[in-house]
Amino acid sequence: MGGARQLEELLRGLLGRPIGRAGGELKHWVSRASRSRIPEIVEPAGKIRRRRPDVLRTIGPGYPNARLEAFDNGNKVTVRVAYGFHHVTNLISLIMLRCGGLDIRLPEPVS
Secondary structure, X not given: OHHHHHHHHHHHOOOOOOHHHHHHHHHHHHHHHHOOOOHHXXXXXXXXXXXXXXXXXXXXXXXXXXXXXXXXXXXXXXHHHOOOOOOHHXXXXXXXXXXXXXXXXXXXXXX
């Protein structure tokens, strides 16, 4: 199992690397993983080989997958909330409002 753990750590180490360096290292990782004969490693290596440009686009900025999934989920929830809007510009405005980081406070009653 040491080989699988080592390959996992090598792949994890690619995150946040510059694209030029990560491209060569990813190619090396895929070839090494494909020869490992560990089914749990060989299958993802084939998928990474097929989707190499997409993988490199996510490695460059260094965003973890959890952050991207959370962002995507927030957008899906916003689309569900916007169901029934008559114009797509209203949906776009709602997404921009939610993702823009504005701190909008409602007026408080004066006592």
